[in-house]
Amino acid sequence: MERKLRSYVEPGSVRWAMRRAQWGVFGINEEDMEKPKIAIVNTSSNLAACFAHLDGIAAKMKEEIRAAGGLPFEVRTAAPSDAVTSMGRKGGYILPARDLIVNDVEVAVEGAMLDGMICLVSCDKTVPGLLMAAARLNIPTIVVACGYQPSGQYRGEHIDFEDLWLNAVKQQNGKRVYSVEELSEMSKNAILGPGVCAGMGTANTMHIVCEALGMALPGSTPVLANSQKMWDTVGLAAKRIVQMVWDDLKPRDILVPEAFANAVKVVLAISGSINAVKHLQALAREAQMDVDIYGMFERFADEIPLLSAVRPNGEHTIEQFEAAGGAQAVLKQLESFLHTDTITVSGRTIKENLHGIAISDEEVIRPVNRAFVNRPSIVLIRGSLAPDTGIVKLAVTDDRQLQFSGPAIVFNSADEAIEGVHKGLIKPGHVVVVRGLGPKGAPGMGFLSNFVFALNGASLGDKVAVVTDGQQSGLSNMSLAVNEVSPEAAEGGPIGLVEDGDTIVIDVEKRFVNLEVPESELELRRSRLNGAPAMEEHGWLSIYQRLVRPLPETGGILFK
Incomplete structure (x- = not known):
């Protein structure tokens, strides 16, 4: 019944x-x-x-x-x-x-x-x-x-939305200048139908x-x-x-x-x-x-x-x-x-x-005993700069050094950081800190992908490291970047205390990112802060900013 x-x-x-x-x-x-x-x-x-x-x-x-x-x-x-x-x-x-x-x-x-x-x-x-x-x-x-979405070709070579995005950023940063007509032709061929990237x-x-x-x-x-x-x-x-x-x-x-x-x-x-x-x-x-x-x-x-x-x-x-x-x-x-x-x-x-499932191509989806690599592609790390967590993404054939130490250069927005690339403020060896991009600070999590692509366009992608409380697009995979650092700056996290010249040490293999500044100095910096940032948003973003909880706790959803 x-x-x-x-x-x-x-x-x-x-x-x-x-x-x-x-x-x-x-x-x-x-x-x-x-x-x-x-x-x-x-x-x-x-x-x-x-x-x-x-x-x-x-x-x-x-x-x-x-x-x-x-x-x-x-x-x-x-x-x-x-x-x-x-x-x-x-x-x-x-x-x-x-x-x-x-x-x-x-x-x-x-x-x-x-x-x-x-x-x-x-x-x-x-x-x-x-x-x-x-x-x-x-x-x-x-x-x-x-x-x-189905992708296309540009002058005989494969092109998809990611390629278009990268080429546009390169053009904007002078790495390789494309004409408006060339970018327009790429745009017409990168996406040939509906669907996701x-x-x-x-x-x-x-x-x-x-x-x-x-x-x-x-x-x-x-x-x-x-x-x-x-x-x-x-x-x-x-x-x-x-x-x-x-x-x-x-x-x-x-x-x-x-x-x-x-x-x-x-x-x-x-x-x-x-x-x-x-x-x-x-x-x-x-x-x-x-x-x-x-x-x-x-x-x-x-x-x-x-x-x-x-x-x-x-x-x-x-x-x-x-x-x-x-x-x-x-x-x-x-x-x-x-x-x-x-x-x-x-x-x-x-x-x-x-039951009965067969793999059509074991070069594309490999068996366990013939994996591409046996190290993780997504690495969660912690430390004095990310007490709760931070996330590093590694590519399959990643040859980036997984240890990095250098002086910080600090920016309080992605746009400010991109301007830092254009002005030549970011030098090889820097650990670039971009903060204020977390769920509460942005609000809603700021994207850092264009900045990371700008670093690559300036030939700095393999010469600096990045630490941010923001996020990157799933299509970006460049630079040694510690993403989604928690607690975020707007929640009083240590990332909000970093100053230019501070030494930051990253070790992906040992899973830590540390700020090499004495606790006594950090306490002094905390005492100088004026409390939580003013809630300047309105509408839906103001509701989100008031109610959003930290990422490791809830994944960034709204809980009182």
Whole structure:
């Protein structure tokens, strides 16, 4: 016997009559009122290519859900793009948009008491935002990754969005000057269709994380946007979500500590974006799981070998990674390291999903005994300059020195630091400190990627180190940089006490970053501070600035 749906209202009641009248406009009849009511959460937007195809996917999903015996309702959320939405407030809207998405979904789906969700995810913040919403609402949910964009060629050579970004920064910094016409030609060819950036940036990393967690259908990530494989997943997800509602399989049945451990191991194995660390911690908090994601990355770092090398971490493309077997192939190669008895949205365990899986190309996704390297690609470090944590990202063939000591040169914004490059203030041997970019200080976490690219454009990328309480794009992987230092400057962290000329010592292998200044001197500097920075923001960013919690504690979500 089918269970009573949470959306059920007694026929003839006031609530029933009100819904019947409102929904009748859409052709919904009395028989439909008895069906599972499924939210299609659509992060569509005309602001960026990432989201350009989602309306078409939502329309097809509606058809498929109706055919499967469900009643679909499309709802919308914010859709931030790092490439476009980062222009306002110096990029401050990007991370807070993740939390806004969660609240958007809660208002629409919980307010209407719908029975399940299909979450259409694209550019990177939509993925953790919708995962977090699923964990908060805890109703049957499937995440559908809507794919990466096709890239093109520029004068016979491969070009994608990352290449365009790098070349534009080089031109701006005089490393290699391109004409406006050349950059325009690159721009026309870097993105040939909708979808997320074609590299192992935050978006593709988080798509793969969805599958590793068990929240996406097996074999669905990564995927070329608008490919037949993507459309096949749409149909399968529509059928499956209706059955999940009847089975009452919920996100918190799936998002158990073992599933988080699996996801962390996969991120390490693919050299994924460091942004996955804070997103997974935020997801764990929404799932009400007492899980220390930062501790997991530290614990598993030396255990998990690096099995893939997708740009910008190596030479392979995301297309090659997908053709080699994608997330399922990585999980198969890692099977002996995983908790394979965890349940997934398919209704089967990881072990059952991996039965019979073959890897198409073991040069692209390698077996454990023939890994690219056996050192971690994501390294969490601590020390007197980062008492809680800092994160270093290493490329597959990284030949940077992992120890660095030098005098600090301090900047209080990314723009100020970029100007320091242009004016020649930054010299070889400097440890460049860029602060005030944390969740509370920015607010919303400032991006440092353009500054790091500017260093490279000035031939300083391998001659200096960087320490910041800000973040980098998942597509950037240059310079020895200690990112997301916590506590941040705005929370009274030691990074706010650094002065020009102070000695900073970084040792990635020994996992520390230290400020070589006597404690007595630091206390004197603390006494000179005038307290917390004034809250000058307004609107959504002022709310975020007042309520955001430190990254290692909550992943940067809003908790009193």
